[in-house]
Amino acid sequence: MSYPFTDTHAHLYLEEFRDDKDSVIRRAIAQGVEKIFLPNLDSSSLAGMNNLAEQYPGTCYAMIGLHPTSVKENFREELQRIEKELDRDHYIAIGETGIDLYWDTSFLKDQQESFRRQIGWAKQHSLPIVIHARDSFDEIFAILDQEHDGQLRGVFHSFTGTREQAEKILAYGFYIGINGIVTFKNAGLDKVAAAIPTNRLLIETDAPFLAPVPHRGKRNESAFVIQVAEKMAEIHGLEVAEIAHRTTENARTLFSKAF
Numbered sequence: 001m002s003y004p005f006t007d008t009h010a011h012l013y014l015e016e017f018r019d020d021k022d023s024v025i026r027r028a029i030a031q032g033v034e035k036i037f038l039p040n041l042d043s044s045s046l047a048g049m050n051n052l053a054e055q056y057p058g059t060c061y062a063m064i065g066l067h068p069t070s071v072k073e074n075f076r077e078e079l080q081r082i083e084k085e086l087d088r089d090h091y092i093a094i095g096e097t098g099i100d101l102y103w104d105t106s107f108l109k110d111q112q113e114s115f116r117r118q119i120g121w122a123k124q125h126s127l128p129i130v131i132h133a134r135d136s137f138d139e140i141f142a143i144l145d146q147e148h149d150g151q152l153r154g155v156f157h158s159f160t161g162t163r164e165q166a167e168k169i170l171a172y173g174f175y176i177g178i179n180g181i182v183t184f185k186n187a188g189l190d191k192v193a194a195a196i197p198t199n200r201l202l203i204e205t206d207a208p209f210l211a212p213v214p215h216r217g218k219r220n221e222s223a224f225v226i227q228v229a230e231k232m233a234e235i236h237g238l239e240v241a242e243i244a245h246r247t248t249e250n251a252r253t254l255f256s257k258a259f
């Protein structure tokens with residue numbers, strides 16, 4: 001029996017999948033993953049991402065945005081290139097965007113500006129926003145406290161924060177995206193994950209990164225979202241089918257253009 005899983009975050013257009021993306025997607029579909037959402041990185045990833053979305057209508061859906069680790073000296077030109085895409089009806093969300101201070105702190109001001117611009121796009125086009133937060137919750141919350149208007153909707157993807165940070169996200173009305181990190185013994189995310197109500201939970205892979213146990217350390221793929229669902233089912237004391245059902249309903253509410 002298969003359930004309708006939704007992988008709300010996967011970079012299946014990257015080099016890691018060059019030789020076998022079709023079998024990766026077929027494998028996901030065969031195991032009940034009905035929809036896969038593709039977050040953009042920068043202007044260089046657009047063509048590959050869009051090709052995949054066009055090749056798999058009804059399964060793969062593209063987002064549009066500039067990733068915080070792609071914010072460099074040329075970020076204003078990058079934003080301009082990406083902004084041109086906004087008129088296409090094809091994109092289901094703005095993302096991924098946010099702030100990342102783990103890899104590099106030297107572009108903080110530019111990352112903040114880029115994040116604000118993309119929040120503006122989300123508001124203008126009534127699209128949900130997909131937020132990447134790494135060592136940057138305070139900086140992101142400071143911007144959202146100003147920009148949040150009751151209309152802005154979104155998800156903190158690959159969430160690894162504290163319970164207080166989760167509560168702050170829930171208070172904005174945002175969703176929380178959980179991936180394979182929840183299966184890592186040393187991550188300690190299971191306790192926080194237990195406090196996330198299932199009506200605000202999304203599951204994702206972030207493939208090719210962060211493969212869940214028992215695939216940890218290997219290339220991740222969309223079929224492995226099932227291991228994330230299994231772990232969340234265990235944490236919440238629910239059937240896997242119920243987690244699949246609830247998280248897909250949440251995906252339908254947030255990413256309504258993909259349904």
Ligand SMILES: [Zn+2]
Nearest residue numbers: 009039096206
């Ligand atoms: Zn990502």
